[in-house]
Amino acid sequence: MQGSRPLVRVVRLGLVSYQEGLRLQQVYVDRHRSGPAHSLLLCEHPPVYTTGIRHQPYPASRLDPLRLLGAEVHRANRGGLITFHGPGQLVCYPVLDLSGFRKSVRWYVAQLEKTVVSACGSLGVTATTSPHTGVWVGDNKICAMGIHCGRYVTSHGLALNCNTDLSWFSHIVPCGIEGKGVTSLSRELRRDVSVHEATPHLLAAFGEHFHCELSEDA
Amino acid sequence: MAAYALLRSMSSSFSSVLPLLSRSGSLSPAPLAVKTLFRRTLASSSRFSAALKFTDKHEWVRVEDDGIGTVGISNFAQEALGDVVYCGLPEVGTQLAQQDEFGALESVKAASELYSPLTGEVVEVNSLLADKPGLVNKSCYKDGWLMKMTIAKPAELDSLMDEAAYERYIRSIED
Numbered sequence: 070m071q072g073s074r075p076l077v078r079v080v081r082l083g084l085v086s087y088q089e090g091l092r093l094q095q096v097y098v099d100r101h102r103s104g105p106a107h108s109l110l111l112c113e114h115p116p117v118y119t120t121g122i123r124h125q126p127y128p129a130s131r132l133d134p135l136r137l138l139g140a141e142v143h144r145a146n147r148g149g150l151i152t153f154h155g156p157g158q159l160v161c162y163p164v165l166d167l168s169g170f171r172k173s174v175r176w177y178v179a180q181l182e183k184t185v186v187s188a189c190g191s192l193g194v195t196a197t198t199s200p201h202t203g204v205w206v207g208d209n210k211i212c213a214m215g216i217h218c219g220r221y222v223t224s225h226g227l228a229l230n231c232n233t234d235l236s237w238f239s240h241i242v243p244c245g246i247e248g249k250g251v252t253s254l255s256r257e258l259r260r261d262v263s264v265h266e267a268t269p270h271l272l273a274a275f276g277e278h279f280h281c282e283l284s285e286d287a
Numbered sequence: 288m289a290a291y292a293l294l295r296s297m298s299s300s301f302s303s304v305l306p307l308l309s310r311s312g313s314l315s316p317a318p319l320a321v322k323t324l325f326r327r328t329l330a331s332s333s334r335f336s337a338a339l340k341f342t343d344k345h346e347w348v349r350v351e352d353d354g355i356g357t358v359g360i361s362n363f364a365q366e367a368l369g370d371v372v373y374c375g376l377p378e379v380g381t382q383l384a385q386q387d388e389f390g391a392l393e394s395v396k397a398a399s400e401l402y403s404p405l406t407g408e409v410v411e412v413n414s415l416l417a418d419k420p421g422l423v424n425k426s427c428y429k430d431g432w433l434m435k436m437t438i439a440k441p442a443e444l445d446s447l448m449d450e451a452a453y454e455r456y457i458r459s460i461e462d
Contacts (some may be wrong), residue, residue, distance in 0.1 A: 122391055122398045123373050149396035172460055175369035178395040202396040219388065219400040220344070244396075 075107055075169045075281045079272065082112035087143050087154065090114060090162065094224045097164040101222045105169050109275065109283065110162040110226075113264055114154040116140035116237060121149045121215050135240060147225035149202070149215025150244045157233040157253070159264045161271060162226040167218070170279060174218050178202060180278045181227055185212045187274035188229070192267065194257045201246055204229075209252035213244060231255060231267045339428070340404070340447035343456065347428070348404040348447065350438065356405055359432040360392070360423065363457050369394040371423040374416040376434055381409040383436065385443050390433070392423060404447060407437040 082093060090112055100106035118135045120127045124144055132142045140153070154160055167177055185204040189196035189211065196204045196211055204212040212229040230253035238251045254262040276283050339347045345364035348356045365371070373393040383389055383403040391398045412434045415422060422431035438444070448456060 121396075122375050122393060146391070146398055147396075148393040148398040173367035174397045174399050175367055175395055178369075178397055214396050216397045217391075217400075218397055220402075 075105065075279075077107040077109050077163075077165070077275075077279070077281045077283050079283050079285045080108050080110045081285075082110055084113045084115065084156070087114050087117040087119065087141060090160070091143075091145070094162050094164060098219075098222050098224055101164075101166050105166055106164075107166060107169060107281070108164045109272075110164065111268060112160050112162070113156055113158060114160060116153070116155040117143060118151060118153050118241060119143045119145050119147075120151045121145055121147045123150060127151060138237075138240060140237070145215070145217075145225060147215040147217045149213065151241050152213045152215065152228065152243055153237045153241065154228055155233055155237055157231050157255075157264065159229040159231050159267050159271060160226070161229070161275075163223055163275075165223050165279075167221040167223065170281075172221060174216070177218075177223060178214065178216065181214060181216075184271065184274045184278045185227060185229060187277065188267065188270040189254070191270045191274065192254055192258070192262065194254060201244070201249075203244065205249075206252050206257055208248075209250040210243060210246075211252050211254065211257070229254070229267060229271065231262050231264045339450055339453075340444055341450070341453035341456075342402065342404045342447055344402045346402060346404045348444075350444070351435075354438060355410060355435050356407065356438050357432050357435050358404060359427055360401070361453070362427055365424045365427045365431075368392060368397075368399060368424075371420045374413075374420050374423065374433065376412045376416070377409050379409050379412060383407060383409065385440070385446075392420075401433065403436070405436065405443045406439045408439070409434055409436050411435040 082090070093110060097106070097108045097110065116139060118140055135142050182198045182204055186196050186198065189204065194206060196206050199205050203210050203214050212227055214227045215225055217224045230251065232255040233253050235251050235253060235256070243251055254267060272283055337349060339349050341347050341361060345361045346358060347361055348358050350356055371392050371394045375391040377389045381389070383406065385403060385406045387403045388400050389403045390401045392401065413432050415430065425431065
């Protein structure tokens, strides 16, 4: 690593709609035009199912029933297949310029996975990676990932189940992977683990794996 | 561009050759000479135009004999992406300006945007990639080509890096 560590600004958005999350990500992506402006957006979404750039597996006929469950449905320009976001899930959108880190999307995703594995570890959950991008506890996914990268600037990110109502996932094949399940920090630790409790662990792990300084606005 | 310039200079040298032939009274060898010269020049021009030019975002473009540009991503890019599982490519007929986003490649759940090296129109998209997106990793300069486009502004080729410059650029990034 050369010189001082990159500065990453932590932005806590609270509970925002998926659409608002997209709009804000774009605001932070655009800031990179005038120089380094790495940010880490943290939020929770009301129930929403999202798909990625591979939209062929999800025609309207397959997505419409999900709306009847009371969730929103959105297509996104990220990688990865269908997933669910909802209350109790820590959603993190790092908007980084990889030129300030390493210009490899493959490296970036691997570091995100390591970040989540470390965060889970510090909370007492042994999580692992697998050939399927994301973070797992055995055959159950505890954290989904799907990112977008344009001109080295990243958007979208990860979604860590803290005390999410996992029954929302039963209506989809999460990330298109048959035969696997989902889990959460609360399920694994058999006690309530909130987004509020998990967040500092995720931030500490992020600072460690990305060798960066995290700053918070007053 | 390069081929066109070569043809132009060749035709100007003909006007000096032909009067000589007609003076000798025999016209038939001339067309043969023209054909041979023409073919030889095309062969050398296609070697010249087969060189790759690179963008700073790791796309390459190769000017084919028919003046069409084949576009793909470099070895550096495919390694940095990881295994490509999906190629989102434009429709034939799409008009692109230089640096316009023309699609995305997905690998490790990451959708990475692709940027047009030149201004032109998409004339063909590699249909093999729908079933075999991994060709982008295995054969990024050959079978894993992404799209073909017209070259509306040949001068833009001068703004791209040749292979040697691109190699230097890669080394500077990796430091």
